[in-house]
Amino acid sequence: MQKFFSNKKLIILMIIIIVTFGLLAVSVNVRNKKETPPFVQQVGNDVVSVVGGVFAYPVNAVKNTSSEFSDLYNTYQENRRLKSKIGDLAQNQAKLKVVQDENKKLKQELKLNSTLTDYDTTNASVLSRSPSSWQNYLTINRGSTSGLKKNMPVMSGKGLIGRIIEVDKVSSKVELVSTDNEINDKFAAEILGDKDTNVTGVVSRYDDSTGDIVMENVNSVKGIKKGQKVITSGLGGRTPRGLYIGKVHGLKKDNYGMTNSVYITPAAELRNFTVVTVIKSTVSGEK
Amino acid sequence: MPFKTRKIIGQVIFILLAFYLDGLIKWSFLNNMNIENLTVEPQLMLMVLVLLTFRIDSRRAILTYGIVFGLIYDSYYFGIIGLYTILLPLILVGIDHYKYLFAKSSVGYEMSVYFLALTTLQAGVFLLEKLFRLASADVDDFITFILGPTLLWNIVVFFILYVPFADLSDWLVKYRRGTK
Numbered sequence: 001m002q003k004f005f006s007n008k009k010l011i012i013l014m015i016i017i018i019v020t021f022g023l024l025a026v027s028v029n030v031r032n033k034k035e036t037p038p039f040v041q042q043v044g045n046d047v048v049s050v051v052g053g054v055f056a057y058p059v060n061a062v063k064n065t066s067s068e069f070s071d072l073y074n075t076y077q078e079n080r081r082l083k084s085k086i087g088d089l090a091q092n093q094a095k096l097k098v099v100q101d102e103n104k105k106l107k108q109e110l111k112l113n114s115t116l117t118d119y120d121t122t123n124a125s126v127l128s129r130s131p132s133s134w135q136n137y138l139t140i141n142r143g144s145t146s147g148l149k150k151n152m153p154v155m156s157g158k159g160l161i162g163r164i165i166e167v168d169k170v171s172s173k174v175e176l177v178s179t180d181n182e183i184n185d186k187f188a189a190e191i192l193g194d195k196d197t198n199v200t201g202v203v204s205r206y207d208d209s210t211g212d213i214v215m216e217n218v219n220s221v222k223g224i225k226k227g228q229k230v231i232t233s234g235l236g237g238r239t240p241r242g243l244y245i246g247k248v249h250g251l252k253k254d255n256y257g258m259t260n261s262v263y264i265t266p267a268a269e270l271r272n273f274t275v276v277t278v279i280k281s282t283v284s285g286e287k
Numbered sequence: 288m289p290f291k292t293r294k295i296i297g298q299v300i301f302i303l304l305a306f307y308l309d310g311l312i313k314w315s316f317l318n319n320m321n322i323e324n325l326t327v328e329p330q331l332m333l334m335v336l337v338l339l340t341f342r343i344d345s346r347r348a349i350l351t352y353g354i355v356f357g358l359i360y361d362s363y364y365f366g367i368i369g370l371y372t373i374l375l376p377l378i379l380v381g382i383d384h385y386k387y388l389f390a391k392s393s394v395g396y397e398m399s400v401y402f403l404a405l406t407t408l409q410a411g412v413f414l415l416e417k418l419f420r421l422a423s424a425d426v427d428d429f430i431t432f433i434l435g436p437t438l439l440w441n442i443v444v445f446f447i448l449y450v451p452f453a454d455l456s457d458w459l460v461k462y463r464r465g466t467k
Contacts, residue, residue, distance in 0.1 A: 023369030128310030130364040
């Protein structure tokens with residue numbers, strides 16, 4: 001025993017192993033359970049992200065310009081398609097305004113202050129992306145001072161891209177829906193059916209090979225058709241109802257033929273954006 | 288300001304630049320590389336630290352750089368502390384320990400050492416993440432779809448950037464070498 005402890009290198013190795021597991025265990029627990037990381041870590045992350053903004057803004061400008069050039073290629077086709085939709089859009093906007101007003105009045109009648117579909121938004125710029133394979137995180141330039149909280153959903157132009165996983169004072173980390181680790185959070189979702197028969201389930205993982213989001217724990221597969229829209233159901237805490245996720249791509253049974261998974265083509269591109277919108281639900285749910 | 292302090296500030300800015308470039312390269316160019324399961328992780332900061340380790344004589348300075356930048360990397364990119372914070376200083380001290388074997392540093396030696404450091408770091412991060420259920424891939428998938436493409440991309444980048452980065456590292460450390 002005395003010989004064992006006289007070996008300096010062995011003791012150093014033992015201490016390194018203990019420190020590694022200790023640090024990892026504590027920080028994983030803090031990330032999963034606490035609303036915000038320790039104060040020192042918050043300040044450190046904020047300083048790094050503020051300086052990082054100096055590098056991120058020119059890169060984002062170049063990225064925007066390059067995507068504008070690529071958009072130019074299909075402008076003619078897109079213009080023709082969009083023109084045909086403008087007529088419908090004006091009609092829908094007028095209808096939406098009437099329905100929203102009516103909805104507001106009815107809520108007042110019922111004394112409903114806010115429902116699952118009510119939310120505010122905050123825009124933020126993307127500063128960088130984690131170079132890790134499993135932690136698909138984006139760093140954005142808004143934090144708790146802008147009213148952001150852990151688990152708030154985040155959208156890009158077309159649809160849901162992920163949720164906030166860490167909030168610092170002036171920056172936050174967004175976990176993309178493409179994150180495929182075993183303990184990432186899930187979204188409660190529903191498929192909009194033809195009638196009132198909405199199918200609910202949980203968007204729980206991402207299929208790397210197809211680029212689809214997978215919805216599991218589906219209550220029924222009856223009436224699910226390709227192309228149906230999938231939205232958040234608002235049943236999972238801080239996510240309001242009605243955020244667009246994507247369209248149904250197909251159905252697949254698991255290896256034992258027991259459970260069904262619905263494959264969803266995400267509406268949002270997970271790479272070609274520089275600005276995101278954080279959704280703040282006005283109904284406080286479970287935390 | 289003393290000359291030595293200016294050199295140290297230069298080294299810190301050089302490493303910080305590589306640190307930011309890792310995130311920005313992933314965000315701007317390598318996002319599109321995540322096709323058919325292939326993932327590439329840019330590791331410019333490791334390259335800069337390896338090049339500096341070959342040139343800096345003080346082990347204390349190397350260890351400090353490893354711990355400080357490992358901690359910032361973990362906190363900013365991963366949100367979990369203990370991956371780069373531990374692995375980076377260990378790798379750098381390992382390189383410092385065995386660098387006397389290379390009497391004269393050359394691109395071949397430095398590339399092989401960088402290759403080994405990159406493999407060790409990637410494998411270490413994978414094992415630790417797997418242990419804490421933060422990674423979902425199997426060992427086979429990790430080697431084929433992540434480690435392979437990452438090594439290939441980073442070695443190509445090493446060849447392209449070796450001359451300017453090695454010259455800059457020489458210039459940033461020269462003063463210390465002269466005093467030895």
